[in-house]
Amino acid sequence: MQRDVLAESVLGDGRRLQLVTAEPGDADAICAVILDAFGARPQVDPPPPALAETPEGVRAALAGGFGVFALVDDQPAGVVIVSIANDVAGVHRVSVRPSFQRLGIASAMVTVVLEELTGQAVHRVELVARAEFPQVVSWWQRHGFVEVARVGTSLTLARELPLCITAATAEDTQQVGRRLAQLVRAGDVLIASGELGAGKTTLTQGLGEALGVSGAVISPTFVLSRVHRSTVGGPDLVHVDAYRLGSAAELDDLDLDDSVADSVTLVEWGAGLAEGLSDERLEIDIRRGLDPEDETRWIFLTPVGPRWAGLREEWEQR
Ligand SMILES: Nc1ncnc2c1ncn2[C@@H]1O[C@H](COP(=O)(O)OP(=O)(O)OP(=O)(O)O)[C@@H](O)[C@H]1O
Ligand SMILES: [Mg+2]
Known part of the structure; x- marks a missing residue:
């Protein structure tokens, strides 16, 4: 079947992993995977509803959302079922058959689910995990989920999805920077990613202009970090290009810690290096499509930490 x-x-052991959209006809196989995966866990009280799953239940859940079904060399190996209600997606029945565990299949399924949801009108993803399985809870935390509620031993974990903005031209990308200027304040750390020429500096130009800072924002060729002083009594803009830096230790040598509190700090190529500057940050990821003739950029804004929790509402109000 197509x-x-x-x-x-390709998995580490050479087998082929395919993640496919679950079809109603898969309900029996999916139900078997769920019962196999949840049945292998140590028992907890009350038992998880997944242990009472049925093919009818799977079909109904797929009709109200979608499912990602993992096949290893065409054998059913794992599943995730997603429900969507308003702007919140619920992740359910995250299952990998015991014989297929520890191959990264759950991570692959969750990555695909988050990609499928980004760009839809979904803002937030939630799931329930059991406190009896701390290793499962920390697995979700490594995937960006945080605890938002707890009833008995059932924890609700949630993660905000990135805000996605389309910028057809360089001017549009600058405009995103100008709009961001209305949201930022001293102490904020912005980490910009995206390939060479994605538009990180272009966005920073709009940010600097609307912040009212002095000096042209340009690609720092020899200077790795440039301070643009505010001309309007607001925060300075510290613009850093970490492209040539090999390690977080080299970034430390720039002594950004001294200026972070009084400035807005934007680090290009900062992903994986600059997170130490602040637990709370705005991640800006700029991507192009596959067509080289098309200059459209997709700008993904991901809030990290309580400081940025209201990003989406604030963005939509400006
Ligand atoms: N929609 C768009 N958004 C942003 N830039 C665009 C767009 N369309 C065309 N451009 C052009 O793409 C280039 C982006 O360059 P820019 O220096 O901002 O990228 P960068 O991400 O900072 O690259 P680097 O990694 O080299 O620092 C500019 O020449 C800009 O005019
Ligand atoms: Mg640049």
């Missing part, structure tokens, strides 16, 4: 393949990769 299937809608969402992602494909």
Whole structure:
């Protein structure tokens, strides 16, 4: 049967992993995977509803949302079922058959689910995990989920999805920077990623202009970090290009810690290096499509930490 393949990769042991959209006809196989996966866990009280899953239940859940089904060399290996209510997606029944665990299949499924949801009108993803399984809870935390509620031993974990903005021209990307200027304040750390020429500096130009800072924002070729002083009594803009830096230690040598509190700090190529500057930050990821003739950029804004929790509402109000 021709299937809608969402992602494909080769596992460490050479077998082929395919993630496909679950179809109603898969309900029996999916139910078997769920019962197999949840049945292998140590028992907890009350038992998880997944242990009472049925093919009818799977079909109903798929009709109200979607499912990602993992096949290893065409054998059912794992599943995730997603429900969507207003702007919140619920992740359910995250299951990998015991014989297919520790191969990264759950991570691959969750990555595909988050990609599928980004760009839809979904703002937030939630799931329930059991406190009896701290290793499961920390696995979700490593995937960016935080605890938002707890009833008995059932924890609700949630993660905000990035805000996605389309910028057809360089001017549009600058405009995103100008709009961001209305949201930022002293102490904020922005980490910009995206390939060479994505538009990180272009966005920073709009940010600097609307912040009212002095000096042209340009690509720092020899200077790795440039301070643009505010001319309007607001925060300075510290613009850093970490492209040539090999390590977080080299970034430390720039002594950004001294200026962070009084400035807005934007680090290009900062992903993986500059997170130490602040636990709370705005991650800006700029991507192009595959067509080289098309200059459109997709700008993904990901809030990290309580400081940025209201980003989406604030963005939509400006
Ligand atoms: N929609 C768009 N958004 C942003 N830049 C665009 C767009 N369309 C065309 N451009 C052009 O793409 C280039 C982006 O360059 P820019 O220096 O901002 O990228 P960068 O991400 O900072 O690259 P680097 O990694 O080299 O620092 C500019 O020449 C800009 O005019
Ligand atoms: Mg640049």
